[in-house]
Amino acid sequence: MAQTPASLPENAALAAAQAQVPATPAFSPLYQQIKALILQSLQAGEWKPGEAIPSEMDLAARFRVSQGTVRKAIDELAAENLVVRRQGKGTFVATHSEQHVQYRFLKLMPDAGDRADEGPAHRQIVECKRVRAAAEVARALALRPGDPVVQVRRVLSFGGVPAILEDLWLPGNAFKGLNAEQMDGWQGPTYAMFEMEFGVRMVRAEEKIRAVAADAAQSALLKVEIGSPLLSVERIAYTYNDVPMELRRGLYRTDTHHYRNDLS
């Protein structure tokens, strides 16, 4: 078949995409452009988390490309955990609600056994209030200092033993109406609640980890001695398009658990 497909006149969507890069040709493969278009639909909420996206054939027809090209685009989205493929059923928008990928971002594991063994974490909300962003919080969330922010402090326990103390900061505009009951009452991952209640889907995060000594307030909440070593985990979580939507500072007890990481 003939090539230079990006300039096929009958492909309106791609012609538009090409038009945006006039100076340097900035060669972008067709499948990358298709991927970007699908991504836009995901961001726009055209298909909700858990729902099926159109079949490869449908998308191929919509974008006037071959199934293989759509396939490669979806392959990359699947590799980034934005969609999930299920043979015989379809391709689905990824969600934090599914049982088998729940708590994907929580790397704290019990020293013995699996996390499934110790049952669900018990959550205790210490406080949940609306504040104005301090300089540091504003920087992390790409806000202006003083912008409204929701701050949550909570303690997570496994088998009755407190293991995690964490503070969350969320952009006030995106999380209007978030309250303690909501944080507390929800069954399952907090990020699943964010999807359902606020339409905010976390797709990626960066963590900075340090060892610190527990201060008075922290030791009381985690029931350890003052000065005990704790794992400090600072996380910035992002939605689509690398937009930061959460700053989280966690303190992990690592006497019975550890932070697990796979390198490759």
Next chain:
Amino acid sequence: MAQTPASLPENAALAAAQAQVPATPAFSPLYQQIKALILQSLQAGEWKPGEAIPSEMDLAARFRVSQGTVRKAIDELAAENLVVRRQGKGTFVATHSEQHVQYRFLKLMPDAGDRADEGPAHRQIVECKRVRAAAEVARALALRPGDPVVQVRRVLSFGGVPAILEDLWLPGNAFKGLNAEQMDGWQGPTYAMFEMEFGVRMVRAEEKIRAVAADAAQSALLKVEIGSPLLSVERIAYTYNDVPMELRRGLYRTDTHHYRNDLS
């Protein structure tokens, strides 16, 4: 073209591969079988780290499959960082020696700036001795207790400040002749030295991270006060085929550095 390619009689290599799965058909795609064959050649050292492997066309001819099938096999190997593709040049066996992926497994970053800024780490070997594997070490390295093991203790410093104290345990059989001068004198990553001197290539690792308090010996070597919180990083590194080849226990100072992790 006709399908059921795994049973094409003219494909000797694949026929052999199929023969190994008699009971359950255990359907395995052609490209997976090709991938396994290429992996075998990598393990066998048919191509050394840094060298080019045969072109996609050559491999397609060798295995009697289409280029696309070889391509998909190599795609997966590249995704696992076992090979590196370079357009216009070829596909190369991955190595820890290249500048831009050096220290891929070291996640400790300076709080400000890039790791490139602070220059190369200074290594000081505290000791390097041959010992018999304790129970715990034997378990991690899949050896029998009492088997010969090389134990190394060293301190890594950045800008003159000690930042990492680590103990390494290596299987004695694979690392015959390893000595302090070798550990100390080598320029660049230790894993690059393992490749060059012992033909051992680390492809994957698991880390368990905890916060601990420095004891007397540790505080002296890292020049911190006794009881200071330190990051404990226990790593098991694997070669091809998930064979463990190194146990490493690191203690990281995290007052000027942090352990960085990307979640997705």
Next chain:
DNA sequence: CAGTGGTCTAGACCACTGG
């Protein structure tokens, strides 16, 4: 059974590298 994703092929052309 139809519909979905998954595999495989054959062939064409593009982008990049080096001699």
Next chain:
DNA sequence: CAGTGGTCTAGACCACTGC
């Protein structure tokens, strides 16, 4: 310029799911 990996297509068939 030839050789490499990278993209794209069209079409066939396979494996899996659910009606």
